[in-house]
Amino acid sequence: MFHDLFPPGIQHALDLAGIFVFATAGALLAVRKNFDVFGIVVLALVTALGGGLFRDLVIGAVPPAAFGELSFFVTPLVAAGIVYFLHPEVQRINRAINVFDAAGLGLFCVTGTTKAYEYGLGLTASAALGVATAVGGGVLRDVLVNEVPSLLRDREMYAVPALVGATMVAVFISMHSLxxxxxxxxxxxxxxxxxxxxxxxxxxxxAWNRRSSVAEEP
Amino acid sequence: MFHDLFPPGIQHALDLAGIFVFATAGALLAVRKNFDVFGIVVLALVTALGGGLFRDLVIGAVPPAAFGELSFFVTPLVAAGIVYFLHPEVQRINRAINVFDAAGLGLFCVTGTTKAYEYGLGLTASAALGVATAVGGGVLRDVLVNEVPSLLRDREMYAVPALVGATMVAVFISMHSLxxxxxxxxxxxxxxxxxxxxxxxxxxxxAWNRRSSVAEEP
Amino acid sequence: MFHDLFPPGIQHALDLAGIFVFATAGALLAVRKNFDVFGIVVLALVTALGGGLFRDLVIGAVPPAAFGELSFFVTPLVAAGIVYFLHPEVQRINRAINVFDAAGLGLFCVTGTTKAYEYGLGLTASAALGVATAVGGGVLRDVLVNEVPSLLRDREMYAVPALVGATMVAVFISMHSLxxxxxxxxxxxxxxxxxxxxxxxxxxxxAWNRRSSVAEEP
Structure with missing residues (x-):
């Protein structure tokens, strides 16, 4: 229905890579929380597919890729299975996980912005939805484990790189050079x-003139 | 628009029964949390209709049955009203509630899988969405009362029966024998x-080689 | 696609006013929680646009106004910017904020009910969705900051005025006098x-016969 902005094969491979690393991060959190095997699978699925599912609901892509693409659904199961058996090894390579997660962030904000634009959203809205695609799964994961999303709390600049990447895509589209x-x-x-x-x-x-020491919370 | 896999009258009755028992469970939790009458109604509605609403958003059923079928909306109100006045009696029959909840689980995972397939999803995706239909309302309820969803935490095998039921439906569909x-x-x-x-x-x-004693949480 | 029930210019102005006051309330909560600048923006966006986004997903309005109307997206950013720099002054006028929030409640429940009806929902469902539009953003905001939504907990009658307003709109529609x-x-x-x-x-x-002293929670 839409003119694809880059070759579908490449986009699919990028999506799967992003899904895999996000699912691994979600499954590891479930192990740390001592969830059972089903909780591990659910958290892997939610972390990996939540952002894209939100994007597809907003742009009216029916069925969402999370339910329409079997490979999108199977990949988090594979990641959950690997973490289930190998979690001590996977945790030891935590730094590697962070690198993969950074890669996932880049992949998702770019493909999210592109897909939103292909479905008719404006450039600003596409970039915003690209960022939401990249960070949405992690927010859902944190809500499910009953924590304030680290996105809001950690001052970690997690969203800023995604914002830069999504904005670059929007600028390239507007210059017809994507x-x-x-x-x-x-x-x-x-x-x-x-x-x-x-x-x-x-x-x-x-916030301006606000120091940590005046926080209301413990 | 779609060929119904079983008679609509029966499906509707099954849906209403499932909605009623889930709404009752939600309303009882609200009473235990000391929510006011409005909180009781909201938790009854969310628990009973949340899973089906998620399914209908995913498959693009507009408007979702929760908003398109007046009986789906009224049934949780009735359940909330009964719990509002009779909650000590209802809690005393807690075992009966658990039995009803198990019935709701069976009803929702089967009708959810069937409806997803009727809207064009693949068999695996339909079964996954059937499970999400059955457990989704309870997850939303737990998020709203600020608890880790018991689905993830309790090791109660709540989802496994739903997974079996949804898989059976998918197998029957693939064998043209539903x-x-x-x-x-x-x-x-x-x-x-x-x-x-x-x-x-x-x-x-x-997780493999993981004992409760090593949990990070208290 | 639909016959507008009142002039689009007026509806748009009412929507922007509601969005602005809800965004301000969300941004102030983020400052109190000591979130960083990005958390302030996210909470302003979620509080202001969450209820309308939920409504638009339910009625199948694609893209939702939150992503289709640039002014809906920019307004919360402006509110977040004002709070970022002027939060002590804004908090001092907390009573004024409450008045604005009450105005937002009235605006959103009325425009939400109207839009739901324009998209083909029944009168009861339209009124219910109007209430959800008005309170949904606040519920999402509270879930994100990991609190039980004040709607459920506070016994503050927050939803009752919205329920009255939405019902009035439904009655006026049914009497052809909106x-x-x-x-x-x-x-x-x-x-x-x-x-x-x-x-x-x-x-x-x-709940009937239930006193605060018997609450399960601390």
Whole structure:
């Protein structure tokens, strides 16, 4: 129904890679929370597919890719199975997981923005939905384990790289220059910014004139 | 628009029965939490209709049955009204409630899988959405009362019977043998498995090599 | 696609006013929780647009107004920016915020009911969805900051004025007498009822024969 902005085979591979790393992160959190095998599977599915499902509901893509693409559904199951048996090893490579998660962030914000635009949203709305695609699964995961989403609380600049990547895609679209190279550039920029934010502990500012010491919470 | 897999009258009666028992369970939790009369109504509605609403949003059934069928909306109000006045009596029959809840689980996973397939989803996706229909209302309810969904935490094998029932429906559909008898068989199997899980305290396994004592949480 | 029940210009202005006051309330909560600048923006967006987004997903309005109307998206950003710099001043006028919030409640329940009816829902369902539009953003906001929604817990009669306003709209529609005057009457009634509920500390009843002292929770 829409003109694809880049080759479907590449988009599919990028999506699967992003789904796999997000699912792994979700399954690891479930193990840390001591959830049972079913909880591990649910948290892997929600983390990996929640953001894309939200995007597809908003743009009216029926059925959403999470339910229409069998590979999207099976990939988190595979990730959950690997974590189920190998979780001590997977946790030991926690730094590697963070790198993969940064890659997933780059992939999802770019493909999310592109798909939203293909379904007729404006450029600003597409970029916003791209960011929501990238961070949505993690927010849902945190809500389910009954924590304030780390996105809101941690001052970790998690969303800022996604915002930059999604904005780059929107600018490239408006300049009629979105192609494999510029797409890759947006993904890599998001990925590198996220790695730098982790490496140098960049912190987002609190409200103007607000110090941590005046927080209401313990 | 679609070929119904079993008579609409029967499906409607099954749906209403499931809605009623789930609404009762939701309203009772609201009373235990000391919510006011409006909180009781909201929790009854969310528990009873949340799973089906999620299913209908995913498959693009507009308007969702929760808003399109007046009887679906009124039934939780009736359940909330009964609980409002008779909650000590209803709590005393807590075991009966559990039996009804098990029946609701069976009804919802079967009708959810069937409806998803009628709207064009694949068999695996239909079964997954059937399970989500059956457990979704309870998950939403637990999120609203600010608890980790018992589905994830309790190791109670709540989802496994639904998974079996939904899979049976998918297999029957693929064998072109879904009818009143096989539908009933799937419902009864789910129902009995859930009762057995409660009676014998079946527990889902934690992650491989993981013991409760190493949990991070208190 | 539908016959508008009142002039689009007026509806748009009413929507923007409601969005602005709800966004301000959400941003202030984020400041109190010591969230960073991104958390302030997210909470402003969710509080202001969550209820309408839910309504649009249910009625199948694609894309939802939150993503289709640039002004709906920009308004919460402006509110978040104002709160970011001026939050001490804004908190000092907390009473004014409550008045604006009451106005937002009236605006959203009326426009939500009207839009739901325009998209083909029945009168009861339209009124229910109007109430959900008005209270939905606040519920989502409370879930994200990991609190039981004040709607369920506070006995504050927050939903009752919305219920009255939405019902008035449904009655006016059924009498073919919804116009600018009756619409304004429903908004003002909701607004005044909410102010009275705050002023005189009206409390919704607990379950019959249930006293606070028997609550299970601390």
């Amino acid at each position: 192609n494999a190279i510029t797409t890759g550039l947006a993904i890599v920029t998001t990925f590198v910014l996220r790695l730098l934010a982790m490496r140098y502990h960049w912190r987002a500012p609190l | 009818n009143a008898i096989t539908t009933g068989l799937a419902i009864v199997t789910t129902f009995v498995l859930r009762l057995l899980a409660m009676r014998y305290h079946w527990r889902a396994p934690l | 116009n600018a005057i009756t619409t304004g009457l429903a908004i003002v009634t909701t607004f005044v009822l909410r102010l009275l509920a705050m002023r005189y500390h009206w409390r919704a009843p607990l």
